[in-house]
Amino acid sequence: MTEEILTKLKKNEIRTVSRLMSLIENGQSDSEEIMNMLYAHAHQAIRIGVTGPPGAGKSTLSDGLIKEFRSEGKTVGVITVDPTSPFSGGAFLGDRIRMNKHSLDEGVFIRSMGSRGYMGGLARTSHYLADIIACTGKDYILFETVGVGQAEVEIVKNVDITIVILVPESGDEIQVMKAGPVEIGDIFIVNKSDREGANRITQLINDYLEKTSLDKEFIPEVIQTVATEGRGIKELFHQCNKLLQQFKNSGTFKLRRLEQYKTRVRNAVREELEKYFWTKEKEALFQKELMYLKQDNLSPIKAARQLIKNIATSPRHVGGDELKENWNNAP
Amino acid sequence: MTEEILTKLKKNEIRTVSRLMSLIENGQSDSEEIMNMLYAHAHQAIRIGVTGPPGAGKSTLSDGLIKEFRSEGKTVGVITVDPTSPFSGGAFLGDRIRMNKHSLDEGVFIRSMGSRGYMGGLARTSHYLADIIACTGKDYILFETVGVGQAEVEIVKNVDITIVILVPESGDEIQVMKAGPVEIGDIFIVNKSDREGANRITQLINDYLEKTSLDKEFIPEVIQTVATEGRGIKELFHQCNKLLQQFKNSGTFKLRRLEQYKTRVRNAVREELEKYFWTKEKEALFQKELMYLKQDNLSPIKAARQLIKNIATSPRHVGGDELKENWNNAP
Numbered sequence: 001m002t003e004e005i006l007t008k009l010k011k012n013e014i015r016t017v018s019r020l021m022s023l024i025e026n027g028q029s030d031s032e033e034i035m036n037m038l039y040a041h042a043h044q045a046i047r048i049g050v051t052g053p054p055g056a057g058k059s060t061l062s063d064g065l066i067k068e069f070r071s072e073g074k075t076v077g078v079i080t081v082d083p084t085s086p087f088s089g090g091a092f093l094g095d096r097i098r099m100n101k102h103s104l105d106e107g108v109f110i111r112s113m114g115s116r117g118y119m120g121g122l123a124r125t126s127h128y129l130a131d132i133i134a135c136t137g138k139d140y141i142l143f144e145t146v147g148v149g150q151a152e153v154e155i156v157k158n159v160d161i162t163i164v165i166l167v168p169e170s171g172d173e174i175q176v177m178k179a180g181p182v183e184i185g186d187i188f189i190v191n192k193s194d195r196e197g198a199n200r201i202t203q204l205i206n207d208y209l210e211k212t213s214l215d216k217e218f219i220p221e222v223i224q225t226v227a228t229e230g231r232g233i234k235e236l237f238h239q240c241n242k243l244l245q246q247f248k249n250s251g252t253f254k255l256r257r258l259e260q261y262k263t264r265v266r267n268a269v270r271e272e273l274e275k276y277f278w279t280k281e282k283e284a285l286f287q288k289e290l291m292y293l294k295q296d297n298l299s300p301i302k303a304a305r306q307l308i309k310n311i312a313t314s315p316r317h318v319g320g321d322e323l324k325e326n327w328n329n330a331p
Numbered sequence: 332m333t334e335e336i337l338t339k340l341k342k343n344e345i346r347t348v349s350r351l352m353s354l355i356e357n358g359q360s361d362s363e364e365i366m367n368m369l370y371a372h373a374h375q376a377i378r379i380g381v382t383g384p385p386g387a388g389k390s391t392l393s394d395g396l397i398k399e400f401r402s403e404g405k406t407v408g409v410i411t412v413d414p415t416s417p418f419s420g421g422a423f424l425g426d427r428i429r430m431n432k433h434s435l436d437e438g439v440f441i442r443s444m445g446s447r448g449y450m451g452g453l454a455r456t457s458h459y460l461a462d463i464i465a466c467t468g469k470d471y472i473l474f475e476t477v478g479v480g481q482a483e484v485e486i487v488k489n490v491d492i493t494i495v496i497l498v499p500e501s502g503d504e505i506q507v508m509k510a511g512p513v514e515i516g517d518i519f520i521v522n523k524s525d526r527e528g529a530n531r532i533t534q535l536i537n538d539y540l541e542k543t544s545l546d547k548e549f550i551p552e553v554i555q556t557v558a559t560e561g562r563g564i565k566e567l568f569h570q571c572n573k574l575l576q577q578f579k580n581s582g583t584f585k586l587r588r589l590e591q592y593k594t595r596v597r598n599a600v601r602e603e604l605e606k607y608f609w610t611k612e613k614e615a616l617f618q619k620e621l622m623y624l625k626q627d628n629l630s631p632i633k634a635a636r637q638l639i640k641n642i643a644t645s646p647r648h649v650g651g652d653e654l655k656e657n658w659n660n661a662p
Contacts, residue, residue, distance in 0.1 A: 032632060035630065035632070036630040036632060036633055037630075039628075039629075039630035039631070040627060040628045040629075040630070043627055054385055151482065257626070258621070258626065261621075261626045261631065261634075262621065264631035265617075265621075265631045265634045265635050265638070267631070268631040268632045268634065268635035269605075269608065269635040269638060269639065270601070270605055271635075272632070272635050272636060272639060273604045273605065273608055273639070274601055274604065277600065277604055286596075290589070290592075290593065290596075293596075295588070295589065295592045296371065296374055297370075297371045298370075299366065299367040299368075299370035299371070300370070300592065300595035300596045300598070300599040301363060301366070301367060301599045301603070302367055303592075303596045303599065304596050304599035304600040304602075304603050305603060307596070307600060308600065308603060308604070
């Protein structure tokens with residue numbers, strides 16, 4: 001059955017893609033076996049993070065990149081996570097326009113994620129969705145997130161290469177550093193660079209990068225773009241490819257993939273530990289114990305310890321054997 | 332020693348407050364005992380969430396509320412978490428101005444949090460900081476966050492009462508619903524209501540609330556404000572107090588406090604489980620095992636299970652006994 005799904009994905013059957021994505025987004029457990037299988041086929045695609053403050057022009061810029069990829073015969077998937085979009089000059093609408101624009105092109109797949117309500121977390125889910133897209137044979141996957149919020153930053157941190165977008169209005173150096181996950185940028189974009197102050201901010205970023213990249217393999221380049229007119233996009237595209245090649249040669253690419261794997265395994269460990277702990281029985285015990293915990297005096301940490309201790313020492317909840325049994329039966 | 336700290340906090344010694352906050356923010360373990368002790372003394376303060384999109388005027392509105400609290404002889408602490416602030420019309424600068432303005436008033440304490448790098452998470456840390464402020468005897472604590480990001484939403488969800496701020500530009504109904512954690516609002520503000528479209532958006536929110544609040548205790552009120560001129564702030568203040576009284580009478584207040592406690596205990600359980608799991612020994616094992624895991628074929632979930640299994644069944648890592656021993660020695 002799972003082999004059949006893989007075959008359909010490889011044929012780029014959109015309906016299968018959408019159905020799988022819904023399974024994942026709803027946290028359905030029967031999706032797990034499929035995802036475990038798909039994972040091994042999801043490595044070909046290059047994962048690119050695109051991040052920047054609301055209104056910096058992320059979606060216009062990605063759209064430019066999509067066009068560039070397509071004109072080079074490359075296919076691309078996009079996952080957007082921008083909860084502020086309704087307030088940042090229409091990126092939300094922009095997403096819909098983009099989706100319509102590319103809806104007849106089988107070489108492009110775009111998926112918008114909200115920011116809330118994902119079982120197991122936004123970052124985890126976004127990378128599972130990327131696995132699905134990767135199985136359809138896409139060459140690149142763009143992760144677009146506003147550089148805001150812990151989960152949102154985690155997404156663009158766990159990619160092969162990250163583009164940070166700023167605008168002339170991004171202001172002074174302090175503000176640049178506060179602009180989001182600046183420390184993870186491999187390429188910097190000053191978008192809307194036809195506006196006043198573009199050269200000033202470019203200089204500021206360059207100065208900042210020179211100071212902070214001393215121990216790094218390279219100093220990130222700063223590229224000026226006007227995404228609405230397509231200016232600078234080709235340069236960005238080439239810089240992307242050049243860096244990726246460099247990363248592959250130097251071993252950085254492999255190291256980053258290992259880091260991505262580590263992060264995903266760590267997240268899975270956290271989730272498995274919680275899943276193991278919060279059985280229905282323990283959930284009931286928690287609700288019951290809560291009545292007896294002196295919530296006004298007992299700090300949350302102490303309460304947590306007490307709960308874990310009660311559960312670990314209660315004859316019906318012996319952690320070790322149950323744990324072993326559970327994991328020995330794991331697939 | 333911890334008693335001494337409590338005494339200093341009760342005297343509102345700012346240096347002690349700041350030092351404790353740094354301990355917490357740096358995740359230092361010796362802060363735990365102190366925090367456990369402080370918790371019991373942190374219940375008096377009312378926790379109010381203030382959330383809304385970037386640029387809606389959160390900080391100006393809170394500042395109005397602070398003035399109102401002070402003129403009624405009430406003291407107040409503020410915790411702001413707005414990573415977008417450099418891009419949303421100067422809330423960052425606004426914070427500094429506010430801090431300066433109130434720096435001589437011992438009845439006001441303001442703390443800005445970034446959005447990244449908090450050991451154990453942003454939401455958890457913010458409530459620990461609030462505990463510290465509460466111990467200085469403040470009557471109210473405002474949590475200001477942009478309605479963006481999972482962690483940021485969790486903060487304003489775990490309070491006694493939540494204010495959601497929108498502006499006339501918040502647009503159509505879909506956009507209102509996407510404006511952030513609208514479903515958790517107890518009071519809605521249409522700020523900048525001297526602008527065009529204020530009545531229209533007020534009507535939209537009212538319609539939306541009427542549809543969605545059927546099973547709730549009450550339909551939230553929508554208040555028009557012009558925070559920069561102080562218009563509507565008194566009304567907001569009174570509505571806050573009215574609702575809080577109502578919540579106290581109906582038992583809602585107590586229920587919400589129980590929910591806050593539950594969330595904090597759950598977070599602590601997650602943290603304790605992880606802390607227990609990732610001992611130095613296991614961390615080393617993880618790094619070693621990683622070399623043997625076929626990262627290209629073995630999905631993160633399977634890898635996580637394998638790690639947990641190896642650890643649980645290895646004679647040197649028997650989960651149960653170690654767990655028991657660990658928790659029996661817990662304070």
